[in-house]
Amino acid sequence: MQAGSNHWVLLMDREDTGLASHPSAERIGFARLTTMAFEGADLRPLRDQLIGRLADGSASAGEGLDLSLIIQLLGDKQTGMAIQAEVLAYHQLYRSPCSSQAPKLRVLALAAAIDMGGNTPIEFLLENSGIELQTLYVVAGIDLPIPLPEHDVAIVIASDSEECVEALRKIDAMAPRWPRRLLNSPRFVRNLDRDKLYGLLQGCAGLEIPATLSVARAELTSMAQSTDLSAIATGLKFPVIVRPRGSHAGVGLVKVDDGAALAQYLAGRPEQAFFVSRFVDYSSADGLYRKYRAVFIDGKPYACHMAIADRWDIWYLNAGMAFSEEKREEEARFMRDFDHDFAFRHRAALAAVANRVGLDYFTIDCAENKSGELLIFEADNTAVVHNMDSPVVFPYKAPQMRKIFDAFAAMLSRAAPKREQAA
Known part of the structure; x- marks a missing residue:
């Protein structure tokens, strides 16, 4: 190149990285279909249309995978999984919708052939990022492609579930030779199962985990x-x-x-x-239970949500947050003050969690016990972190979710090969 050229070049030559272009099937994807279902859209007409295309042999692999998800969203897990297995047997690489015609980064997500809740819902994190996402399903009886599909950074999105053991084993076997940075090491993912997590986190100062x-x-x-x-x-x-x-x-x-x-x-x-x-009674002085979800990105915790209920077995949808302005005001304060309140009070325990879990991206569901310590219920790399909630009812959520999404995109950019301007 001539001096002063505005072209950008990779420091690492593509031909030396073990990467190649592979055909990728386009799909509607997890984020868009789940959002449609969350907002009450009737997915049955689309289901019937895709079933017709599958029946006459005109459906693409991407449409087949979309159909599998739609059927699962409609409550028929068995049929949805059967369709997914058939589709993944002949095609494993899929491209999600991208918000940019000229993506600034290419991410390869490594998924297991499991039900819709078994892989990190990474599409929500990247939906408006301008980052291209391709998902490679690691399927039993089929080796990982060599050379691998082109990408700037890879991330394991398979979970710690028993159904993912073989997929994690295959990825781990190739990990030492991976041509790009591989985030969320499969060895660390395997530590998230509930009994293993206790062994990992017990003994941390300021932290209780039964x-x-x-x-x-x-x-x-x-x-x-x-x-x-x-x-x-x-x-x-x-x-x-x-x-x-x-x-x-x-x-x-x-x-x-x-x-x-x-x-x-x-x-x-x-x-x-x-x-x-x-059982740990983690009720507050007012008799209500408060359960928090925090997202860790590159070791730093971010507030994700807070659920308040009169029952110990809380998850966000059964806490009635949408029907209580008082609860929403408290959640808004939790998000607004997180860095200098909750995260500050529990800074030593949260740092220990980030260090011992070792994953680049994961979530924890937690509370505070009667002594004010951080009470850990679970850690997970597949919890849904989304921005689907109504901006009218939850006006404080969108800015916080954008903060999380931006941090995730920044982490991926840091992990990608550095680029420099040619002299």
């Missing part, structure tokens, strides 16, 4: 009959929290106060493995 134990059904049945929980863990007593292993979003989650309640719970559940932990 021991979570993996227990077989037969063992729980025996404990229900004897009412003695010491065989599970020394000192464990009723009440306890029980949930099926691998469940999320409160599915199968209960507090049981005695052996009879535990036996009744097991009679209504088909699962063979469960998580058990001691």
Whole structure:
């Protein structure tokens, strides 16, 4: 190039990176379809149209994957997953809608062939960023493509679920030879399961995390009959929290106060493995429970949401935040003052969480215990962080979500190969 040229060049030559152009299937994608469902749109006409195209053989791979998601959003997980498996068997690389005709960065997300909640919903984070997102599904029986699809930075979006073990193993095997920066190492993702997270975080100053134990059904049945929980863990007593292993979003989650309640719970559940932990009463002085979600990006925590309810088993949708101006005002203060209030009070504990978890991007659901310590419920790399809430009802949310999205995009840019102007 001539001196003074305005062209930009990569420091690392593309031909030496093990990257190549691969055909990518276009799709409507997770963010747009989920937003449509969240806003009450009727997805059935689109479903029927895509089913017709699938039936006559004219559907593209992207349309097939969209159909799988639509059917899951309409409540038929089994059929949706069957369609997804068929589509992913012959095509694994998909391109999400991009807000820019000339993307400033190319991101490759590494996903597992799991249901719609099993991978990081990264499209929400990048929807208006001007960053190109391609998703490569790591499928059983199919090797990762070599050379890999062109990208500036890659990120693992598969979860810690049992269904993702093989996908994480494949990515981890190639990780030492990955030609670009690989964020959210699969080795760290595997530490997020509830029992492993306890082992990772126990002993942090200013932090409480109840021991979570993996227990077989037969063992729980025996404990229900004897009412003695010491065989599970020394000192464990009723009440306890029980949930099926691998469940999320409160599915199968209960507090049981005695052996009879535990036996009744097991009679209504088909699962063979469960998580058990001691119950912690984290109610505030006013008798209400406050549960927080924080997002960690490159080690820094950001406020995501706050839910307030008169029940301990809170998630945002059952807290009635949209129906209480007082609750929303408190959530707005939590977001506005987060850096010099909540995050400042718990700075040592939050720093320890970021350091021990080690992921570039993840979330925690947490509270404060009676002693004012940070109480950790779970850490996750697949929680939905979105900007779908009504700007009329929640006017304070959009600026906070943009702050999170901008921080995520900035992290990806820092992780990409540096560019310099040619001399």
